[in-house]
Amino acid sequence: xxxxxxxxxxxxxxxxxxxxxxxxxxxxxxxxxxxxxxxxxxxxxxxxxxxxxxxxxxxxxxxxxxxxxxxxxxxxxxxxxxxxxxxxxxxxxxxxxxxxxxxxxxxxxxxxxxxxxxxxxxxxxxxxxxxxxxxxxxxxxxxxxxxxxxxxxxxxxxxxxxxxxxxxxxxxxxxxxxxxxxxxxxxxxxxxxxxxxxxxxxxxxxxxxxxx
Amino acid sequence: xxxxxxxxxxxxxxxxxxxxxxxxxxxxxxxxxxxxxxxxxxxxxxxxxxxxxxxxxxxxxxxxxxxxxxxxxxxxxxxxxxxxxxxxxxxxxxxxxxxxxxxxxxxxxxxxxxxxxxxxxxxxxxxxxxxxxxxxxxxxxxxxxxxxxxxxxxxxxxxxxxxxxxxxxxxxxxxxxxxxxxxxxxxxxxxxxxxxxxxxxxxxxxxxxxxxxxxxxxxxxxxxxxxxxxxxxxxxxxxxxxxxxxxxxxxxxxxxxxxxxxxxxxxxxxxxxxxxxxxxxxxxxxxxxxxxxxxxxxxxxxxxxxxxxxxxxxxxxxxxxxxxxxxxxxxxxxxxxxxxxxxxxxxxxxxxxxxxxxxxxxxxxxxxxxxxxxxxxxxxxxxxxxxxxxxxxxxxxxxxxxxxxxxxxxxxxxxxxxxxxxxxxxxxxxxxxxxxxxxxxxxxxxxxxxxxxxxxxxxxxx
Ligand code: B1M
Numbered sequence: 001x002x003x004x005x006x007x008x009x010x011x012x013x014x015x016x017x018x019x020x021x022x023x024x025x026x027x028x029x030x031x032x033x034x035x036x037x038x039x040x041x042x043x044x045x046x047x048x049x050x051x052x053x054x055x056x057x058x059x060x061x062x063x064x065x066x067x068x069x070x071x072x073x074x075x076x077x078x079x080x081x082x083x084x085x086x087x088x089x090x091x092x093x094x095x096x097x098x099x100x101x102x103x104x105x106x107x108x109x110x111x112x113x114x115x116x117x118x119x120x121x122x123x124x125x126x127x128x129x130x131x132x133x134x135x136x137x138x139x140x141x142x143x144x145x146x147x148x149x150x151x152x153x154x155x156x157x158x159x160x161x162x163x164x165x166x167x168x169x170x171x172x173x174x175x176x177x178x179x180x181x182x183x184x185x186x187x188x189x190x191x192x193x194x195x196x197x198x199x200x201x202x203x204x205x206x207x208x209x210x211x212x
Numbered sequence: 213x214x215x216x217x218x219x220x221x222x223x224x225x226x227x228x229x230x231x232x233x234x235x236x237x238x239x240x241x242x243x244x245x246x247x248x249x250x251x252x253x254x255x256x257x258x259x260x261x262x263x264x265x266x267x268x269x270x271x272x273x274x275x276x277x278x279x280x281x282x283x284x285x286x287x288x289x290x291x292x293x294x295x296x297x298x299x300x301x302x303x304x305x306x307x308x309x310x311x312x313x314x315x316x317x318x319x320x321x322x323x324x325x326x327x328x329x330x331x332x333x334x335x336x337x338x339x340x341x342x343x344x345x346x347x348x349x350x351x352x353x354x355x356x357x358x359x360x361x362x363x364x365x366x367x368x369x370x371x372x373x374x375x376x377x378x379x380x381x382x383x384x385x386x387x388x389x390x391x392x393x394x395x396x397x398x399x400x401x402x403x404x405x406x407x408x409x410x411x412x413x414x415x416x417x418x419x420x421x422x423x424x425x426x427x428x429x430x431x432x433x434x435x436x437x438x439x440x441x442x443x444x445x446x447x448x449x450x451x452x453x454x455x456x457x458x459x460x461x462x463x464x465x466x467x468x469x470x471x472x473x474x475x476x477x478x479x480x481x482x483x484x485x486x487x488x489x490x491x492x493x494x495x496x497x498x499x500x501x502x503x504x505x506x507x508x509x510x511x512x513x514x515x516x517x518x519x520x521x522x523x524x525x526x527x528x529x530x531x532x533x534x535x536x537x538x539x540x541x542x543x544x545x546x547x548x549x550x551x552x553x554x555x556x557x558x559x560x561x562x563x564x565x566x567x568x569x570x571x572x573x574x575x576x577x578x579x580x581x582x583x584x585x586x587x588x589x590x591x592x593x594x595x596x597x598x599x600x601x602x603x604x605x606x607x608x609x610x611x612x613x614x615x616x617x618x619x620x621x622x623x624x625x626x627x628x629x630x631x632x633x634x635x636x637x638x639x640x641x642x643x644x645x646x647x648x649x650x651x652x653x654x655x656x657x658x659x660x661x662x663x664x665x666x667x668x669x670x671x672x673x674x
Contacts, residue, residue: 052451056632059452060395098304100347103389103443107452125347150531151303154264179510180262180531197450 002026004040007072011044014064016071023072033079037116041069041076045114049199059107066114088116089209090140094126095178096155101148104178107198108144115202117142128155128162135168142208144201147178156181157189173208177201216413217601218474223496227591230489230521231568233559236496239479241431242336242375243328245295247480248498248523252555254548255338255483255500255526256284257299258541261533265305270312276532277316281323283542288333291549294556295334297500297524298324299378307342308361310368317372338433339374340482341365343382350667353383353411359418366419370426376433377423378482383411383671384468385439387662392444395457395636397611397643402658404440404464405607406651410671412471420476432477437465437485445486445581449511454636456618456629459580463593463614466490467606470597473497483526486518489585490610493594498523505547508540513579516571520587525551576626580618580637583627589617604651608644615641 002025010018026036048065051057080086091112095105102124109119120138122130131143143163147153156176163169173192176185177200186194193208195201223236235248245253258280265273281298288296300320306313317339327333345351345358352358370377384407391399412435423432436442441462448458466487473479479497481488483506488499501522504515509528512518519525527544537543558567568587575582583589596613600606618637621627629637648654655673668674 055451055630058395058454058457058632058636059393059447063394103393103447106393123349149303150260150262151265151305153262185262 002029002031004031004036004043007036007040008044008047011041011065011068011072012048014061014068016068019068019072020075023075027075027079033076033083037073037076037080041072042114042116045069049111049114053199062110062114066110069114087118089118089142089205090138091117091119091142091144091205092122092131092134092138092140093119093144093146094122094131095124095146095148096152096159097125097127098155099147099149099152100124101146101178104148104198105146108146108177108195108201111198111202112144112205115206117205128159131159132162132166132168135163135172136166141172141212142175142205143172144175144205145177147176147181150180153178153180153185154189156191160190175201175204175208216471216474216603219470219494219598221598222493222591222594224493224591227493227588228565230493230587230591231564232519232522232555233564235492235498235523237479237498239431239498242297242334243324244334245297245336246334250559251294252523252525252552252559253295253297254288254293254545254552255297255299255524256541256545256548257301257527257529258284259301259529259531260303261531265303274315274319277319278323280532280539280541281320283539284545285323285327285333285335287538287542287545288549289327289331291546291553293333293549293552296324296327296545297336297338299338299340299526301340301529302342302365304342304344307344307365310361310364313339313341313365314368314372317369317374321373336375337373338376338378338480339369340378340380341369343379346382346385349386350665350670351383351386352667352670354414354670363418363422366422367425370422370430374430376431376480377419378433378435379415379419380436380438380482380484381411381415382439383415384408384666386665388440389443390662390665392447392453392461395453395639396661397460397640398647398654398658399662400461400464401604401607401611401647402654402662404437404461404468405604406654406673407666407671408440408468409471409603410673412468413475414672416472416475416477432472434477434479434481435469435472436482437462437468437487438482440468441465441485441487445512446510448581449513454633455513455580456633456637457640459584459618460611460614460640462487462581463490463584463610464607466593467597467603467610470494470606471603480524483524484528486514486585489521489587489590490594490597492521492523493587493591494598500524500526502526502528505544505551508544512581514575514582514585517575517582517585519551519555519571520568520585521590525555577621577628580627580629580633583621584614584617589614592617602651604654608647611640612644615644
């Protein structure tokens with residue numbers, strides 16, 4: 001029987017080939033794809049997250065591991081989809097109109113993907129209409145917006161209004177963040193959640209999906 | 213003489229001469245402000261609170277700027293400041309609509325002129341436009357559709373009387389962002405040793421021309437590696453990147469800055485990339501720096517040491533919210549004014565080296581980013597840069613010197629590095645040692661990783 005902890009170690013060391021080989025071996029041993037995902041791939045990213053929190057590894061190391069994780073995930077996806085196992089949640093992510101700061105937004109996206117969310121990253125300078133369209137198109141459960149400028153923060157409210165007008169506000173949870181954004185601001189504009197950093201964003205997103 | 217490769221020597225005899233408030237090439241600007249001629253002046257930057265910026269709110273925005281500037285000037289007069297520099301850093305719509313940027317420029321000038329006429333306050337206004345050229349991916353930074361609107365804004369602000377024209381330009385950022393997130397030295401060399409210097413060369417030739425057209429009323433002030441070095445620092449602040457990496461990126465970032473001077477920029481260099489001290493060592497021109505009193509904008513591990521060789525001392529940016537003492541911009545102006553008072557007292561009593569050394573000593577051992585900003589370290593990096601002729605060779609030299617300085621400091625017990633930081637320093641060192649010998653080889657080596665991100669022709673590479 002394939003040792004899933006070996007799979008985790010290979011993800012941690014960014015060893016794409018071994019991840020592919022062990023994923024395939026685990027599946028042929030009859031281990032459920034959802035277990036390979038949770039106990040092999042996502043478990044590794046959780047370990048890495050802790051090491052990251054302790055300052056032992058940095059973002060570039062995370063990206064190397066993420067690439068290895070995706071190599072395994074790509075093999076699991078068709079099976080998971082066939083078995084009706086959906087991603088943890090679907091997120092439409094973007095930096096709002098008028099704002100091109102994207103590093104924080106990118107980090108939020110990477111962490112969400114690492115945690116098993118399917119993320120549609122719309123990029124920067126994203127119009128409210130684009131958020132609405134992609135919520136419809138992807139059947140997303142979460143809209144995640146980033147803003148770094150005091151003059152683009154109000155754009156988050158415009159997006160929420162557009163979601164209402166587009167008739168999809170009830171179907172999504174709205175998560176906001178960025179250095180000038182506060183919890184109070186988030187509440188005032190009618191967002192469902194706020195996170196001060198990328199890890200917080202994952203925690204809030206997990207709460208969102210747990211509640212649905 | 214201007215042109216690529218014009219800087220072959222340092223402007224100072226020794227690192228010990230690199231001190232705040234003094235420059236071999238001082239400047240006079242605006243309403244009687246002297247920069248680098250024996251004193252340090254505050255540079256106050258201020259911005260709007262959370263609000264939408266559009267036609268309907270524009271008059272409110274103008275009111276905010278009027279109130280902020282009036283309160284800052286009031287604080288400066290109350291504290292008997294000998295000089296004051298204001299920085300009006302555009303928000304994107306102010307560059308996109310040239311008349312908006314020009315309107316605020318004119319308003320701020322009126323307030324400063326009045327303070328000079330009625331109270332004798334020496335002052336100057338720096339206007340920093342937004343680099344709006346990089347919205348498309350890959351960006352075509354030289355194409356008319358992105359350059360002409362930016363040019364219109366620069367001309368409008370110069371026409372409205374800006375004393376100092378600046379920009380935080382971003383050419384090369386499309387590659388640098390990816391290189392930073394992957395901790396990739398080759399990518400940093402491509403961005404900061406090839407693309408960004410090429411863009412600076414092109415852009416600053418034009419900005420200098422616009423200033424010349426203004427009849428020399430407007431100075432070509434300079435740029436900052438904000439999109440590169442400050443971004444790396446922010447990533448390191450959040451422990452996304454090792455600090456050693458951010459420190460090396462900052463040293464390499466100075467190479468890009470030199471290209472602006474080679475095209476005729478005169479300073480004062482802008483604050484937010486912190487590479488100014490290296491540029492001052494080479495050009496002898498005044499620089500603005502920010503540190504502890506810019507904690508309103510972001511955190512940094514170089515709060516004191518950043519002041520070691522500044523000629524303007526800035527707060528980066530503060531939004532217009534009320535604090536107990538009044539508006540936040542006026543409050544931070546007061547902080548800067550007191551910082552400057554202390555530096556000026558040191559200068560007038562011959563104690564500037566003592567204060568400088570204390571500012572350095574208090575930070576230098578605690579962070580790799582501080583360790584490369586001491587006058588000695590900056591001088592050594594500057595020396596490595598001018599020993600080479602091309603931007604690419606200079607970038608490799610600057611990075612290698614920074615690594616050497618960090619390693620020496622650590623070996624001598626003057627800098628503590630965690631095991632993870634030390635491992636990264638070794639990785640960076642190995643990557644720099646294995647750097648391609650010329651640009652063609654670098655382009656070939658990085659093509660598969662970064663080729664899709666930038667348009668080579670926009671950097672004169674085809
Ligand atoms: C969905 O849920 C979530 C949850 C959490 C979320 C989230 C979403 N999004 C973010 N988070 C959170 O998690 C992330 C990771 O932990 C964190 O993301 P952050 O983005 O905070 O953190 C990043 C990892 C690192 N941080 C950053 O990348 C931002 C750092 C600072 C210094 C900064 C940078 C680097 C840049 N800038 Co800009 N910039 C500043 C910034 C200062 C600051 N205090 O933030 C700020 C925001 N900028 C400012 C300005 C003025 C500007 N900038 C501009 C440009 C740039 C650069 C391009 C040069 C560069 C961005 C590079 C990039 N690729 O993004 C211009 C605007 C461009 C535009 N149209 O948007 C320009 C207008 C400057 C000019 N005149 O050209 C100031 C804002 C002033 C204001 N009124 O609000 C500023 C505070 C700096 C300053 N001058 O003081 C959290 O906030």
